Amino acid sequence: MLFGLEDWPVHIVVCVKQVPDTTSVRIDPETNTLIRAGVASIVNPFDMYAIEEALRIKDKLGGKVTAISMGPPQADAVLREAIAMGADEGILLTDRAFAGSDTWATSYTIAAAIRKLGAVDLIICGKQASDGDTAQVGPGIATHLDLPQVTYVRKIDEIAADHVVAERMLDEGSEIIRCPFPCMLTVVKELNEPRLPSLRGKMAAKKAQIILWGAKDFDCDPINLGLNGSPTKVVKIFTPAPRGGGEMLTGEPEEVARKLAEKIRDAVIAISG
Amino acid sequence: MANDPIAVSSEKCTGCGRCLKACPFDAITLKDKLAVIDLTKCTLCGACVQSCKFEAITMVEKTAGDVDLKLFRDVWVFAEQYEGKIHSVTYELLGKGRKLADDLGMALCAVLLGKGVKEKAQDLIARGADKVYVVDRPELEFFQDEVYAAALVELVTKYKPNVLLSGATTIGRSLVARVAVKVHAGLTADCTGLEIDPQTKNLLQTRPAFGGNIMATIVAPANRPQMSTVRHKVMKELAADPARKGRVFMEQIAEGVLKARTQRVRFEPETSTTVNIAEADIIVSGGRGMLKPENFALLNELAGVLGAAVGASRAAVDAGWIGYSHQVGQTGKTVCPKIYIACGISGQIQHLAGMSSSDIIVAINKDPDAPILKTATYGIVGDAMQILPLLTAEFKKVLKKS
Numbered sequence: 001m002l003f004g005l006e007d008w009p010v011h012i013v014v015c016v017k018q019v020p021d022t023t024s025v026r027i028d029p030e031t032n033t034l035i036r037a038g039v040a041s042i043v044n045p046f047d048m049y050a051i052e053e054a055l056r057i058k059d060k061l062g063g064k065v066t067a068i069s070m071g072p073p074q075a076d077a078v079l080r081e082a083i084a085m086g087a088d089e090g091i092l093l094t095d096r097a098f099a100g101s102d103t104w105a106t107s108y109t110i111a112a113a114i115r116k117l118g119a120v121d122l123i124i125c126g127k128q129a130s131d132g133d134t135a136q137v138g139p140g141i142a143t144h145l146d147l148p149q150v151t152y153v154r155k156i157d158e159i160a161a162d163h164v165v166a167e168r169m170l171d172e173g174s175e176i177i178r179c180p181f182p183c184m185l186t187v188v189k190e191l192n193e194p195r196l197p198s199l200r201g202k203m204a205a206k207k208a209q210i211i212l213w214g215a216k217d218f219d220c221d222p223i224n225l226g227l228n229g230s231p232t233k234v235v236k237i238f239t240p241a242p243r244g245g246g247e248m249l250t251g252e253p254e255e256v257a258r259k260l261a262e263k264i265r266d267a268v269i270a271i272s273g
Numbered sequence: 274m275a276n277d278p279i280a281v282s283s284e285k286c287t288g289c290g291r292c293l294k295a296c297p298f299d300a301i302t303l304k305d306k307l308a309v310i311d312l313t314k315c316t317l318c319g320a321c322v323q324s325c326k327f328e329a330i331t332m333v334e335k336t337a338g339d340v341d342l343k344l345f346r347d348v349w350v351f352a353e354q355y356e357g358k359i360h361s362v363t364y365e366l367l368g369k370g371r372k373l374a375d376d377l378g379m380a381l382c383a384v385l386l387g388k389g390v391k392e393k394a395q396d397l398i399a400r401g402a403d404k405v406y407v408v409d410r411p412e413l414e415f416f417q418d419e420v421y422a423a424a425l426v427e428l429v430t431k432y433k434p435n436v437l438l439s440g441a442t443t444i445g446r447s448l449v450a451r452v453a454v455k456v457h458a459g460l461t462a463d464c465t466g467l468e469i470d471p472q473t474k475n476l477l478q479t480r481p482a483f484g485g486n487i488m489a490t491i492v493a494p495a496n497r498p499q500m501s502t503v504r505h506k507v508m509k510e511l512a513a514d515p516a517r518k519g520r521v522f523m524e525q526i527a528e529g530v531l532k533a534r535t536q537r538v539r540f541e542p543e544t545s546t547t548v549n550i551a552e553a554d555i556i557v558s559g560g561r562g563m564l565k566p567e568n569f570a571l572l573n574e575l576a577g578v579l580g581a582a583v584g585a586s587r588a589a590v591d592a593g594w595i596g597y598s599h600q601v602g603q604t605g606k607t608v609c610p611k612i613y614i615a616c617g618i619s620g621q622i623q624h625l626a627g628m629s630s631s632d633i634i635v636a637i638n639k640d641p642d643a644p645i646l647k648t649a650t651y652g653i654v655g656d657a658m659q660i661l662p663l664l665t666a667e668f669k670k671v672l673k674k675s
Contacts, residue, residue: 022484022603022622039299045604072313099278100317103462107454130603131483134462139418139450148534149418151447154597165538169598170443171551172355173542175415179535189604190597227278227317227333231459231496237297237320240481240488243629248652256653257663260635263651265671267612267633271554272580272672 009063010121010161010181013114014054015141016047016067016082018075019131043078046126048194049187054124055086056192057159064088066117070098070110076210084197084205095214100227103132107140108229112220113213114145121181122164127152127188135186142184150177154190278317278333281308285329295324297487318489345497348374349434351425352385352397352405353444355416359393361552362440364400364510366503369467370438371401371511373476376469379435380404386424388414391523398519401511406432408524412531415540416444420533422451427526429456434498436476438467441502442551453500459493460500463607465507465630466490475499484603484626505551506609507630543598550582550599555612558584558601558628559594562617562638562657566594571661572616578668584608584628586618602627616657620645637661 021042043051054065067082069075070093079090093113101109114120123145125138135151142149150166154174158165162181167174169188197205215225223229249259288306300314301321308330310321322330348370353360367383374381382404383397394405408424429437429452437452439445441463453460466479466488475492476499482489493499543549550556557576559569569583576583583599590600601608603623613631618624620636620643628634629648636649637657646652653660 022626074313096277096312099312099315103450103460104454104457132462133482133607134450135446136450136453136460136462139447140454143422143451143454149447149451150535151418152443167541171549173540175540176538177535178538183534188597189600231457231493232461232491233459233494234316234318234489235477235492236323236490237318238488238490240485243634243648243650246647246649246652248646248654250654253655253659253663256655257660257667260651260653261664261667261671264612264633264635268555268579268668268671271611 010057010061011063011117011119012054012057012065012122012124013117013120014047014050014065014067014082014087015110015123015125015138016051016069016078017044017126017129018042018069018071018078019044019129022130041074041077043081044126044129044131046128046130046187046189047078048126049189049191050124050126051082051085051087052192052194053156053185053187054122055195057122057156058086060159061161063121066091068110068113069093070101070106073212079210080205080208081197083208084201085195086201089211090208091211091213093213097215097222097225100230101225102230102232103134103136103140104231105225105229107137108144108224109220110137111141111144113218114141116218121161123147123182123184125184125186127186138184138186145182145184147182147184148179149184149186150179151186153185153187156191277312279310279312279315279322280331281310282329282331283307285327287327287329289326291324291326292321292330295320297483340496342495342497345433345435347380347382347404347432347434348377348436349429349438349498350381350383350402351437351439351445351449352383352393353440353442354385354387354390354393357387357390357393359396360440360442361510362442362445362503362505363397365505365508366438366440367397367401368510369503369508370436373436373467373469374403377435377474382406382432382434384408384425384428386413386421391521394521395515396513398521399513399515399517401517403519405519405521406524407521408526410526410531412533415537416448417533417535417537418447418451419535420531421448422455423530423532424526425449425452426455427530428524429498437498437500439500439502441504445502449500449502456498457496458498458500459491459496460502461491461493462502464501464503467501467503467508476501481630484622485629486622504607504609504630506554506611550584550601550608551606553582553608553610555579555581555614556584556601556608556610556628556631557581557614557616558586558618559589559616559657560586560618560624561588561592562619563589563594564617564658566592568658569594571658571665575614575661575665575668578665578672581612581614584613586621586624615645615649616661618645619643620648
């Protein structure tokens, strides 16, 4: 147990982020920039697997699932979605003081809020968020809380009240790791199939009181928050040069196969020849 | 409001609308000929500040840190190794690191953690390193997040590097995210461009965001080391020069520092693949347009001849035609091969996010309107099932001749 004495049942915190739904993002063909107007917001896809796994563990061991997010007030929608799926409560960290947070400040803030929750056994995050793609916040939270971690979890082999045995997806294969509670896991898509919210869940989500915490509601140092607490700073944003005009190869199958082989012949020989 | 992190001066703003176009987050609107920033959408990226011709937008500057930047010297590269074999991204980082170190007038150093890895230090010197710091300990036989992070934190604290680069690999990302928090450094993920700002000497780190549709350049002006993970296969390695001289430092780390709470039970190598997509120079990839799992044999045959890996779109993976470790795209892996051959993949934005930085993209698709054909270097409107065997035959000939 983290900062607590209870040892049963488990308390799982799942971290979720609201991101723009990239399925509805379109590129402006003239300016080659993103058209963001009217883009819907969704739960970060990887976080859906994190929520699902937290719920499965709760189903097995009993206990409580707390969903936590940081963002503007309207990000409460992702917490309601987690509650609709079965999470017990949602906490939204929202404050202008958090604006401009990079991964250092974000993980600091979320870790500080989790510390206030007291007894926590397990923190589950998605591998990365689809808007930033950093994969840094999960390990950052673990480090701020001095917890061990297993990243890229593709399968849980064993789970008990005090430890987990998880399979981590590496490029060369799977590493099977035993990790005591409390700890932090980041999860990938292969782990499970997220459930759809039940009607009862949807009702609960509608009625749920999302807990709102600002910087004054938990113990944190203002110097580490938001823009000021973020070591990194964006200095320039630009649109990459569009890929050089593509070439269409036409003709009968035999002909296009031969044309293509000619086109990429040198590159292939340089690699495989 | 006075304490907002970003503000528009009503005296200077002319309502020209330039900032509306510049904002990648659709956070600015015009109200009564005045730009209004929606702080719930704004990420403080600063794009509008740059775009404004009237200096009407001001952003709160970070208060200067208390870190004495002059104490931090040298460019470091984390030398990733697996069972004693140096990961090729390490050589790419040394190639780039050499240039950065020369631009800064500093040394290029590699950090090698492992068990029985000492003799690999010379390989790192041959690829450009001036110094190699080696920690050779049984606790470091396998990558373990806590232990590796603890060793790296010890060395960073002791030597104070100015720049620390790691591959944006599974291991690299898990490791340095811990180190950056511990040493309070800025960390930029998955960089595809690195250079030294000639004026400030800061490291300019450029990375794709939103699946490569926008690029962001990021600095960490007040913290050191400046840390980046760097995408594999983007930077160029130097040719190995076995005669190159450098110094090797065997580092001691106090007992008790290298403790892991996790325990590695066992390792199961991926059996279904011969070449993994993160490493591959050529990827032959299939999507829903392959119609049935049996047709993936056609991809396997071409991949076999080319020495390529087999990738897949999310649709093919979700249909159960091939394992998740082959999935390219937003919920799979980001790949950057020299040649990517997409067969029967329409090219949704989520797929493009995972492969659009490949050098050469070939797309074969029946639908002439498939978005992938607009991204492709070479596009073919046709039936992949017909064309793939013909391509396999062509390359059998080509590669036999060479």
